[in-house]
Amino acid sequence: MSSASPPPGGGKVNWELWILRAVGVGVALYIVPRWVHFLSFLVSNSRRPSREEQQLVLRSLSILEDHARSKEASITHQITLEELGGIDEQDTAAGVEPVSGAREMPMAPFWTSGSSALSSAEVELYGRQLILPQLGVAGQVRLKESSVLVVGAGGLGSPVCLYLAAAGIGRLGIMDGDAVAMTNLHRQVIHNAARCGTNKAISAKQTCQHLNKQIRIDAHDTPLTPSVAERVVPQYDVLVDCTDNPAARYLLNDAAVLFNKPVVCGSALRWEGQLWVYNYRSGPCYRCLHPQPPHRLDQSGPEGLFNALSPGGGACDMEGVIGTAPGTIGVMQAMEVLKVCGGLGDHSIGASNRMVMYDGLDAEGPFRSIRLRTKRPTCAVCGDHPSISSLQDSPDDYIDMCPADLLPPLPPSAHVKPSQLASHLHRHPPSEANLSAPPRVPPILQDDNTYQQQVGGGDGGLGAVSVVDVRPSAHYAVSHVRHSLNLPIDQILSQSKEELLARLRGPRGNNRGAPPSPVSYVVVCRRGNDSRLAVSKLRDLFQEEADDDQGGGGEGGEGREEKGCTFLNLQGGLEAVRRNVEPTEAMPLV
Numbered sequence: 001m002s003s004a005s006p007p008p009g010g011g012k013v014n015w016e017l018w019i020l021r022a023v024g025v026g027v028a029l030y031i032v033p034r035w036v037h038f039l040s041f042l043v044s045n046s047r048r049p050s051r052e053e054q055q056l057v058l059r060s061l062s063i064l065e066d067h068a069r070s071k072e073a074s075i076t077h078q079i080t081l082e083e084l085g086g087i088d089e090q091d092t093a094a095g096v097e098p099v100s101g102a103r104e105m106p107m108a109p110f111w112t113s114g115s116s117a118l119s120s121a122e123v124e125l126y127g128r129q130l131i132l133p134q135l136g137v138a139g140q141v142r143l144k145e146s147s148v149l150v151v152g153a154g155g156l157g158s159p160v161c162l163y164l165a166a167a168g169i170g171r172l173g174i175m176d177g178d179a180v181a182m183t184n185l186h187r188q189v190i191h192n193a194a195r196c197g198t199n200k201a202i203s204a205k206q207t208c209q210h211l212n213k214q215i216r217i218d219a220h221d222t223p224l225t226p227s228v229a230e231r232v233v234p235q236y237d238v239l240v241d242c243t244d245n246p247a248a249r250y251l252l253n254d255a256a257v258l259f260n261k262p263v264v265c266g267s268a269l270r271w272e273g274q275l276w277v278y279n280y281r282s283g284p285c286y287r288c289l290h291p292q293p294p295h296r297l298d299q300s301g302p303e304g305l306f307n308a309l310s311p312g313g314g315a316c317d318m319e320g321v322i323g324t325a326p327g328t329i330g331v332m333q334a335m336e337v338l339k340v341c342g343g344l345g346d347h348s349i350g351a352s353n354r355m356v357m358y359d360g361l362d363a364e365g366p367f368r369s370i371r372l373r374t375k376r377p378t379c380a381v382c383g384d385h386p387s388i389s390s391l392q393d394s395p396d397d398y399i400d401m402c403p404a405d406l407l408p409p410l411p412p413s414a415h416v417k418p419s420q421l422a423s424h425l426h427r428h429p430p431s432e433a434n435l436s437a438p439p440r441v442p443p444i445l446q447d448d449n450t451y452q453q454q455v456g457g458g459d460g461g462l463g464a465v466s467v468v469d470v471r472p473s474a475h476y477a478v479s480h481v482r483h484s485l486n487l488p489i490d491q492i493l494s495q496s497k498e499e500l501l502a503r504l505r506g507p508r509g510n511n512r513g514a515p516p517s518p519v520s521y522v523v524v525c526r527r528g529n530d531s532r533l534a535v536s537k538l539r540d541l542f543q544e545e546a547d548d549d550q551g552g553g554g555e556g557g558e559g560r561e562e563k564g565c566t567f568l569n570l571q572g573g574l575e576a577v578r579r580n581v582e583p584t585e586a587m588p589l590v
Contacts, residue, residue, distance in 0.1 A: 119214070139342040142342050143168045143342050145170055146171070147169070148237065149232065149240065150175065150240045151239065153201055153204040154244065155242075155326030158188045158330060159326075160333050161174055161208055163334035165208035167338055168215060171217075173236055175220035177201075180198050180203050184200075191203045201220055224248050226391035229391055240265075247398050249286060250397045250398060251391070257285050257381045262278075262280035262281075262350065263277065263280075264277050264337050264350075265278060265286070269325070270322070271322055271325055272359050274329070276349065276356070277336055282375065284374060284379075285375070288374075288382065291379070292397075322360065328360070356368075414568055415571050418570060465522055468521050468523045468534075469485065469487070470488060471525050473486060485504070489534050492537055497542075500541065522570050524570040525574070527572065531570060542567070
C-alpha cells in the first residue's frame with residue numbers, strides 16, 4: 001500500500017499564503033461586478049442619438065443662430081421633451097424615461113422684429129417650413145401677421161384655403177355666396193356630402209378650423225358686390241381670385257387697384273389652367289390685359305351675344321373640368337401667396353410679370369411660362385388718366401351677364417313650366433313613330449291653372465310636343481330627356497334656316513321622321529338661359545314669317561310644317577325638372 005506524498009515544505013501548511021489568496025478572491029468578488037456595471041453603463045450611454053434628438057439639436061442651433069443675428073436678450077421659455085419630438089422605441093429600450101412636466105431652458109426670441117412670439121404649438125406645427133433658410137422664423141412671423149382674402153371657395157379656392165390655413169396665415173377670409181352641391185365635390189375637396197346646402201364660405205371655414213386652430217378665419221357668406229368689396233377688401237393685405245365668372249374678376253381687379261392690393265389670380269377649365277399675379281410691384285392689372293368685359297364687346301344680335309359671352313371658353317359647368325386641374329392651379333396660387341406674404345416677393349411670378357400655363361394632357365411639357373404686357377397707360381383704372389375712381393363708376397362691368405339677360409324678354413306665351421310639360425305629355429302621349437318626342441310621363445300638377453290657360457286642355461293647345469335640347473353634345477350624352485333632339489345652341493346660331501328645318505324634323509332628316517303639324521318645340525338647356533337665346537332665334541326665323549303669312553303655304557308639305565310650329569322655352573331648364581318633376585322610368589334624365 002502506497003502512502004500519500006507529504007505536502008511541500010516537509011508536511012507543513014503555509015497559512016499566510018492561503019490567507020492572502022482568500023483575501024484576493026474576496027476583493028475581486030466585491031470590485032469586479034461594480035466595474036462590469038460601470039462599463040455597461042458607459043456602453044449603454046454611448047449609443048447613436050435618435051432622430052428626434054438630432055432634430056432637437058438642429059432646432060436649438062437654428063434658434064441660437066437667430067439669437068446671434070438679433071443680439072437680443074434671452075427669454076425663458078417653457079418647453080418639454082414631448083413638445084420637441086418626444087422619445088422613440090429605441091430610447092425606451094435603452095432605459096431613457098419620458099420627462100413629465102416642463103423644465104425651464106433659456107430660449108432666444110423667435111424672430112428679429114415683431115410684438116409677439118411663436119408659441120410652442122406653432123413651432124411644432126410649422127417646424128418643417130421653419131427650417132427652410134429662405135423662410136425661417138422671420139418669414140413665418142410675416143405669414144402670421146398677414147391677412148388674405150380668398151374670393152371663391154370652389155375648385156380653386158379649396159386648395160388655396162387649405163394650404164394657407166396650414167401654413168399659418170394669421171387671418172384668412174373666405175368669401176362665397178353659393179351653397180355646396182353634390183356636383184361640386186369631385187373638385188371642391190374642402191367640402192363634403194354632409195354639407196350639401198351649406199354656404200361654401202362657412203363650410204370652408206369649418207374645415208380650416210379643424211386643420212389649424214392657431215389662426216383667425218372669417219367667413220363672408222355673400223357674393224362679391226361693389227358695396228361688399230368696398231367694405232371687405234381694405235381689411236386684407238392680399239386678394240386671391242378664385243372666381244369663375246368675368247364680372248367678379250373685373251370687380252375684384254378694380255377694388256384691388258383702388259385699395260392698392262395685389263391679386264393672385266387663377267383659372268381652370270377642362271384639363272388646363274392659368275396662373276398670374278397682377279397689380280403687384282407696379283405691374284399691370286387685369287384691365288391692362290382685357291380692357292372690356294366680354295359682354296361689353298359685341299351685342300349685335302343673338303350670334304354676337306353668344307360669341308361675346310363665350311369666346312372659346314366658359315364656366316366649368318358648361319365646358320367641363322377634371323378635378324385635379326383646379327387643384328393644381330389652386331396649390332400654385334397658395335404658393336404665390338406665401339411668397340408674397342413671406343417676404344419672398346422677388347421669387348413671385350408677379351415680380352417678373354409672367355403667366356404660368358398648365359396643360360394636363362401635354363405629357364412632354366405640362367407647364368410653360370409666357371411674359372405679359374406691361375401696364376397700359378390708357379387703362380381705365382390704373383392708367384395715367386383713369387376713368388374709374390370708384391366702384392360705382394362702371395356698374396355694368398360687375399353684372400354677371402348671360403345671353404338671355406341681354407335679350408328682350410320673351411312673351412309669357414313663349415314659356416312653359418316643367419310641371420306643365422310633364423302634365424301635357426301625360427295627356428298627349430307620343431306615338432311610336434315620332435322619334436323626336438318624349439315618352440309618356442306621369443301626371444304632375446294637372447290642376448295648374450296657368451297650364452290650363454296656356455295649353456287649353458283637351459286635345460287643343462300645344463298639340464304634339466317635341467323636346468329640343470340645346471346643350472353641347474357631351475352634356476347631352478351624359479344626361480337628357482329620353483327621345484329628345486340634341487341641337488346645340490352654337491349650331492342654332494350658325495346654321496341656315498333650311499339646315500335648322502331639316503334638323504327639327506327629327507333625327508332621320510326627312511318627312512318620315514317629322515312630327516305632325518301643328519307641333520310645339522319645347523327648347524331646354526341646363527338652367528333656361530341658352531334655351532331663351534335659342535327660342536329668340538328660332539322665333540325670328542320661323543314664327544314671324546308665319547305670322548305675316550295669311551294662310552298661304554308653300555308648295556308641298558314643307559311650308560305647312562314650317563308655319564305650324566311654336567317654340568317654347570322651358571323655364572329653369574333641366575335643373576328645374578330635377579327639382580320639380582319626380583324622376584320616373586317614363587321621363588328619365590340619364
